[in-house]
Amino acid sequence: MIGLKDIAKLANVSVSTVSNVLNGRKNVGKATRERILQICSEQGYSHASNKHSKPSQTRTIAFIFSDFDRDFYLKIIQGISDCLTENGYDLIICTSKSSGNVMRRHFASGCISLDGSMTDDYLISIAKPDFPIVLMDRIIEHPYANTKSVIVDNYPVMCEMVQGLVDKGYRRFAYIGGLEFTLDNQERFAGLTDTLEKNGIQFDRRNYFHGNYRENSGYQAAKILILSNALPDVLVCANDNMAIGAIRAFEENRIKVPDDIAVTGFDDSDSAAMAGLTTISIPRYESGYLAAKELLGLIAGTGNNEPFKLSAAIRWRKSVK
Known part of the structure; x- marks a missing residue:
């Protein structure tokens, strides 16, 4: 199995530089970062699966978020859960502090992320063909990242x-x-x-x-x-x-x-x-349901990486004349 040292040698950089890129640190230049990510993709290297070989594919999805203060999370989780239950998948819910372990150990087949604390670089390094990620808080357009965005327009x-x-x-x-x-x-x-x-x-x-x-x-x-x-x-x-x-x-x-x-x-x-x-x-429930549906499509190889934008509607009430 190709390792961190091999990636560093191919990229003509130090092992610590490769590690910084794969862990989402911002102290590496854009050109170097892009070159390292491209080499990782070409060589089939995953920082996550290199430490823990992936067993047979689980039927579990992780939902990752970082803010308990916003009550709409419950509606999103309900939508995700309903879609996964209908398709025979289990759901793990975790916060940013524990999410890295879940993704590194491949406890799940993919994840849905609503976590602003995660950097784009880190998500790119994790989102591989065998571990897709649906993003609900941003759009990442990168040729070597298996991501899809389900966001509000x-x-x-x-x-x-x-x-x-x-x-x-x-x-x-x-x-x-x-x-x-x-x-x-x-x-x-x-x-x-x-x-x-x-x-x-x-x-x-x-x-x-x-x-x-x-x-x-x-x-x-x-x-x-x-x-x-x-x-x-x-x-x-x-x-x-x-x-x-x-x-x-x-x-x-x-x-x-x-x-x-x-x-x-x-x-x-x-x-x-x-x-x-x-x-x-x-439509928070619907956004969760659609995020789960799109993720299952990526896992099955039938989905696409085009962003999905949800429409919203105004509710005029008494706080405005």
Whole structure:
């Protein structure tokens, strides 16, 4: 079996350089990283299976995620579980801390990943013909990675919602973003700014507040916004948790929603419906089901690697006039 030293020799680099690439570290140049990954693919080398030879194929799928704070995970897991049960597969659910062991030991036939802490390089090094990965938080287009993306088509529905807000007469916008490196946040913010520009409205970058998708970050961002003494017409939030946190801060300061400021979210969580929050509804159960179905297709050799984008819909509620 070809080993790490053989890959290093073929790539004309040190063993530690190969190890850094396969473990997703970012201290290797792009050209060198690409060359190493290409050689690994050509030689059929898998960092995972090299340590533990793979037994007969299991009928188990791993779902990997990193954030317990977001309630929509339960709907995704239910969708994944239903699809796998129908097809005679078992499901392992693990967090980022344990996921590396699952993939290295090939306890599963493939995995579904919703874990922002995993680097693209690490996922590329793991996603092999015999271990496909479906990604629910990003798109990786790489010739040597057996991945497929099942993601929300954030941009058009955010454009639609912002246009609806403009049509209702809102002109001064603020935004609480999620983690900036995430595809969700990038597409949602682009939908906001592009639609405002289309309507001749300039977004004031001072009204961009950083969050992390958790309720407390929305609460803290709203408190800072309140201190500015210049409330916008509407606060657009990258998810429901932050929107609900912001509403809590406004209520504590006797700022009425939507009379003094409108608020919108994204996700359509159960708590959003209870709070009367205008938001964007994502079919979470269906996304989990489809992710599992696409992964089984990759395992069977009948799937493809083209990204699958899910449409979403606006839910207008009382947090907007």
